[in-house]
Amino acid sequence: MSRIAVVGTGYVGLVSGAILSDFGHKVTCVDIDQNKIARLKQGIIPIYEPELETMVEKNYYYKRLYFTTNIQDAVEKNDIIIIAVGTPPADDGSADLQYVLTVAESIATYMNGYKVIVNKSTVPVGTGQKVKSLVQDALNERGVNYTFDVVSNPEFLREGSAVRDFTHPDRVVIGAENEKAINLMKEVYRVLYINETPFVITNIETAEIIKYASNAFLAMKITFINEVANLCEKVGADVQKVAKAMGKDGRISPKFLHAGPGYGGSCFPKDTRSLVKIATDCGEPLSLIEATIKANERQKLKMVDKIVDALGEVEGKTIAVLGITFKPNTDDMREAPSLVILPELVKYGIKLKVYDPKGREEGTWRLHDIKDNLIWCEETYEAITNTDATLILTEWNEFRNLDFDKYDELNSGKYFFDFRNIYDKQELTGKGFKYYGVGV
Ligand SMILES: NC(=O)C1=CN([C@@H]2O[C@H](COP(=O)(O)OP(=O)(O)OC[C@H]3O[C@@H](n4cnc5c(N)ncnc54)[C@H](O)[C@@H]3O)[C@@H](O)[C@H]2O)C=CC1
Numbered sequence: 001m002s003r004i005a006v007v008g009t010g011y012v013g014l015v016s017g018a019i020l021s022d023f024g025h026k027v028t029c030v031d032i033d034q035n036k037i038a039r040l041k042q043g044i045i046p047i048y049e050p051e052l053e054t055m056v057e058k059n060y061y062y063k064r065l066y067f068t069t070n071i072q073d074a075v076e077k078n079d080i081i082i083i084a085v086g087t088p089p090a091d092d093g094s095a096d097l098q099y100v101l102t103v104a105e106s107i108a109t110y111m112n113g114y115k116v117i118v119n120k121s122t123v124p125v126g127t128g129q130k131v132k133s134l135v136q137d138a139l140n141e142r143g144v145n146y147t148f149d150v151v152s153n154p155e156f157l158r159e160g161s162a163v164r165d166f167t168h169p170d171r172v173v174i175g176a177e178n179e180k181a182i183n184l185m186k187e188v189y190r191v192l193y194i195n196e197t198p199f200v201i202t203n204i205e206t207a208e209i210i211k212y213a214s215n216a217f218l219a220m221k222i223t224f225i226n227e228v229a230n231l232c233e234k235v236g237a238d239v240q241k242v243a244k245a246m247g248k249d250g251r252i253s254p255k256f257l258h259a260g261p262g263y264g265g266s267c268f269p270k271d272t273r274s275l276v277k278i279a280t281d282c283g284e285p286l287s288l289i290e291a292t293i294k295a296n297e298r299q300k301l302k303m304v305d306k307i308v309d310a311l312g313e314v315e316g317k318t319i320a321v322l323g324i325t326f327k328p329n330t331d332d333m334r335e336a337p338s339l340v341i342l343p344e345l346v347k348y349g350i351k352l353k354v355y356d357p358k359g360r361e362e363g364t365w366r367l368h369d370i371k372d373n374l375i376w377c378e379e380t381y382e383a384i385t386n387t388d389a390t391l392i393l394t395e396w397n398e399f400r401n402l403d404f405d406k407y408d409e410l411n412s413g414k415y416f417f418d419f420r421n422i423y424d425k426q427e428l429t430g431k432g433f434k435y436y437g438v439g440v
């Protein structure tokens, strides 16, 4: 059993902490947000993430999982300190490292013996070394000579399937500088290690680049299929079939080939921008990623054009919006395509009736500027009632089986914008709908 502190109790920290405690370790989750920690102690999970609540409840009950705001105590009592705080984008596109470096300073301030400092936040290459020298300088200043190791252990979980992703990873990446740290990390992930999960052991810099390169590649893959989808529309091809056939080629793989309104979320947008900044600063520009970022911005606006062109006279029209989160099974709205698309529609004088199973709380403040043109609804059919068109922006399961017979009773128009391609164009056209997907 390892004694682990996880600093930062957000999407990554809480999931990692809960599962590592489930792996049998004694884990203390630390956050500066007192309200969050108080609620966690009462069993209230601050985010929506399937399976997480059970995982937290069980391990808290069995006293393997603790919550605190006291970082001093957490550093003193644990040997392995995992940093999982946010690295949000700064104005110039680089990752803002202030939270990571603050935690590193706290660790240095309270260190009372050997520690492994594990960086799980997504950070620019060179951050591990920065943390190392910051901690060493602080220890020198304290006049103590405790030893420590810095490890890069990037996280690849996805929101909405985080628990499964963490317990069944395609690989675990450990960037470290010596055997002692590597072995301690293998202990942390013992459950996965003995189950033959591939472990990639590298130096710190390589691990840091692996994370950014992986996210940028996936963002590029989505953008590639989005552009192919736009072409398909022009030439009468079906991107769903194109993607399916492409995906059969093992070298391509069918994953992340779903065309849509552009990628969003807390990571692809910020990590692509940060990687471009790193590369440009090094004099090795990543032109494919630069093009990806631009094409993704265009994709969101193309969705607006598609709606406006189809509806013709749009002023005063009302659209039912189903789904606003950046993907299903999360309440996270960070960089969701809806945050661009909906305000653009409002600029055209369109009114919106919005329903999302989990996005309303965050959506309310993120879409505050258009609140006068937006009505929040409690369920799907309330949103569809008295509208001119339906727009699907997030593929929540509950939108996959709409009762189309009901439409006529609801006084709703027959324009159907399915920007996640979850319906069959022919079937809906057969039911009298004017159907618009992406690339179909
Ligand atoms: N959200 C995701 O799906 C994934 C995120 N990542 C990366 O993991 C990192 C964390 O991301 P999220 O969990 O989404 O962030 P988040 O914003 O959900 O959570 C960060 C937490 O850190 C806390 N915090 C900030 N400063 C602190 C301090 N000094 N001491 C203690 N707690 C502090 C905040 O109060 C917050 O609860 C980022 O670098 C992100 O890029 C990596 C893989 C997946």
Ligand SMILES: O=C(O)[C@H]1O[C@H](OP(=O)(O)OP(=O)(O)OC[C@H]2O[C@@H](n3ccc(=O)[nH]c3=O)[C@H](O)[C@@H]2O)[C@H](O)[C@@H](O)[C@@H]1O
Binding pocket: 122, 155, 156, 157, 158, 159, 160, 215, 218, 222, 255, 256, 257, 258, 259, 260, 261, 262, 263, 264, 265, 266, 267, 268, 326, 327
């Ligand atoms: O670093 C991170 O934070 C994480 O970023 C993504 O995970 P996440 O953003 O949670 O969700 P994804 O499933 O990757 O979806 C991201 C966006 O791409 C879109 N997408 C995804 C796949 C696809 O085929 N098409 C598509 O448009 C989604 O709708 C969503 O807006 C990566 O998939 C994770 O491996 C990574 O750990």
